[in-house]
Amino acid sequence: MSQTNQRWSSSTKSMDDGMLDVLLAGAGRAAEALLHQSVSQSVSRKPNQAGIEEEERGSLLSKMLPFSSAAEAEAALGRGMTAAESLWFSYSASLPDHLLYCHNVAILLIVYTIAPLPFALLDILRSPSPPKLQPRAPRLTPAQILRCYLDTARILLLTVGALSIFSFPVVRAVGIRTGLPLPSLGEVALQMLVYFLIEDYLGYWIHRLLHTPWGYDYVHRVHHEYSAPVSYAAPYSHWAEVLILGVPSFTGPAIVPCHITTMWLWFVLRHVEAIEIHSGFDIPFNPTKLIPFYGGAEHHDYHHRVGQKSQSNFSSVFTFCDYLYGTDKGYKLHKASLTKLKEMAAENNLEQASLEQARKNDFDKKP
Numbered sequence: 477m478s479q480t481n482q483r484w485s486s487s488t489k490s491m492d493d494g495m496l497d498v499l500l501a502g503a504g505r506a507a508e509a510l511l512h513q514s515v516s517q518s519v520s521r522k523p524n525q526a527g528i529e530e531e532e533r534g535s536l537l538s539k540m541l542p543f544s545s546a547a548e549a550e551a552a553l554g555r556g557m558t559a560a561e562s563l564w565f566s567y568s569a570s571l572p573d574h575l576l577y578c579h580n581v582a583i584l585l586i587v588y589t590i591a592p593l594p595f596a597l598l599d600i601l602r603s604p605s606p607p608k609l610q611p612r613a614p615r616l617t618p619a620q621i622l623r624c625y626l627d628t629a630r631i632l633l634l635t636v637g638a639l640s641i642f643s644f645p646v647v648r649a650v651g652i653r654t655g656l657p658l659p660s661l662g663e664v665a666l667q668m669l670v671y672f673l674i675e676d677y678l679g680y681w682i683h684r685l686l687h688t689p690w691g692y693d694y695v696h697r698v699h700h701e702y703s704a705p706v707s708y709a710a711p712y713s714h715w716a717e718v719l720i721l722g723v724p725s726f727t728g729p730a731i732v733p734c735h736i737t738t739m740w741l742w743f744v745l746r747h748v749e750a751i752e753i754h755s756g757f758d759i760p761f762n763p764t765k766l767i768p769f770y771g772g773a774e775h776h777d778y779h780h781r782v783g784q785k786s787q788s789n790f791s792s793v794f795t796f797c798d799y800l801y802g803t804d805k806g807y808k809l810h811k812a813s814l815t816k817l818k819e820m821a822a823e824n825n826l827e828q829a830s831l832e833q834a835r836k837n838d839f840d841k842k843p
Contacts, residue, residue: 553656561658564737573654576736577647578640583740584632587747589625592707595755596621599706606757609777613704621708628712635718651733659735671728671742672793678724680797683790686717692784695720702754705780710754711747749793753777769794778807 549565550556557565568576598606599615608615616624659667686696698714711718725746729739752764753776764770771791779789788806791797798804 549656557656558658561656564658565656568654573648573736574644576654577644577652579736579740580743581633581637581640584636584743584747585629587744588629588632588708588711588751591748591751592710592755595707595751595757598757606759608704609756609758609774610704610781616706621706624702624706624708624712628708631713631715631718632711635715636722639719639722646730650730652729652736652739653733654736659738664734664738664741667728667732667734667738668742668745670732672746674728674731675724675746676791676793677797678727679721679792680790680801682720682724683792684803686720687784687786687790697784700780700783703780703783705754705756705777707751707755710750753792754780769796771795775807778810782806 546557546562546565549569553561599621600618602615685691692700695714695717699709699712699717702709702712713721725743729742734742749764752762753771753773755773756777758774762772764772771789771794775789775795776792779786782788786806788803789798790803795804798807
């Protein structure tokens with residue numbers, strides 16, 4: 477039996493050695509062929525060829541290459557780097573693309589911590605100006621605002637953090653790039669417009685689905701715990717809703733791929749916009765009021781005021797979806813009633829002023 481085992485082990489060892497020799501020989505031949513091909517390609521190129529061919533340049537610069545110097549990067553670009561590109565190169569050249577993508581988590585948490593703070597201070601200080609959109613609603617205490625912040629930050633860290641780890645292959649597949657050149661301002665502005673339009677349209681329909689009985693009871697109800705919203709409650713949601721609403725936010729960059737810095741800017745602007753419409757304040761001279769079809773805080777505040785039974789104002793950014801699909805009727809009636817009340821109050825004030833003036837005139841005529 478032992479001799480049989482020895483013969484079997486000896487035979488197996490001989491087979492392994494033979495297999496290893498075959499693999500090594502094959503690898504050697506493949507490496508030799510690859511080396512021959514690369515040498516022949518380099519020899520076939522003209523020594524005085526200026527820069528890199530346009531097709532090769534696009535593929536080379538789709539990723540941040542490990543250039544050893546800025547001169548090599550400029551040679552690949554075929555021009556000198558701008559100040560912004562030099563700064564980006566010095567920061568990102570040695571960082572893996574996945575790490576650059578994971579910057580989304582830090583950027584999101586920083587924006588969520590800082591951007592809502594001015595509105596929260598107005599709430600805490602009970603400032604009469606600018607006026608609250610729901611003046612009769614009780615204002616939150618500092619402890620309640622802090623609790624909202626901590627709960628939301630924890631959900632964002634867990635959901636967006638995990639998503640950033642596992643979604644990177646998708647980001648790379650759709651063509652989000654990290655290399656040079658940086659996009660122009662015109663390209664960035666056009667991409668922002670496209671992303672806002674796509675996100676608003678898809679978000680409108682997802683929001684309507686979340687207001688179905690099942691969607692509201694099991695998911696969206698958490699976000700509506702604040703019937704009079706505050707700035708720190710903008711992303712306050714069930715963890716599933718955070719992931720669901722990430723779909724329309726990412727669809728724009730997936731359809732129209734961009735640079736990683738553009739995607740950072742997109743997430744920042746979208747988050748700031750969400751904070752503004754959940755602030756609960758009607759800020760006078762707000763520059764966003766100049767944006768055509770922009771809903772703003774007043775438009776979204778009405779949606780929270782009505783709550784679960786709301787069938788109005790599902791759009792998160794613009795108003796045209798609510799107009800096209802007839803989900804702004806309740807809001808229009810609300811606005812009309814407010815306008816009528818203001819007109820009646822103005823008339824009463826005018827009549828009161830006239831009566832006081834008449835009494836004063838009668839008093840002055842007395843001897």
